[in-house]
């Protein structure tokens with residue numbers, strides 16, 4: 829069972845859940861995103877947003893937390909393979925941070941489109 833196809837998939841899922849828990853426990857940027865996600869969900873219930881709006885909101889939250897998690901992994905990998913200052917490492921980290929920025933802008937636009945009509 830342990831080395832079977834199903835056993836490997838189940839173990840892989842366990843590592844992934846462990847990784848998500850480590851991100852939530854140790855990464856301040858993920859903790860901030862998680863807190864914002866809870867606030868956005870409270871707002872969603874408060875304003876009674878539609879099912880479609882919930883879908884976009886959940887997608888935006890998932891997008892931004894995924895990007896932030898991958899950025900954290902890239903930063904950790906970069907620091908591990910090259911702990912010293914190097915312009916290439918700086919470039920890699922900047923590009924990874926840029927991806928998070930794009931996800932954040934996307935989420936802000938989605939949030940604006942959803943909540944603007946409820947607030948104004």
Ligand SMILES: Nc1ncnc2c1ncn2[C@@H]1O[C@H](COP(=O)(O)OP(=O)(O)OP(=O)(O)O)[C@@H](O)[C@H]1O
Pocket residue numbers: 857903910911912913914915916917918919921922925
């Ligand atoms: N080893 C390095 N070599 C060159 N530039 C670096 C290096 N480490 C960091 N930088 C520069 O500093 C910026 C911030 O890097 P850092 O690793 O501190 O990320 P951060 O966004 O502050 O993440 P966190 O707050 O999660 O540590 C990078 O985007 C890069 O421009």
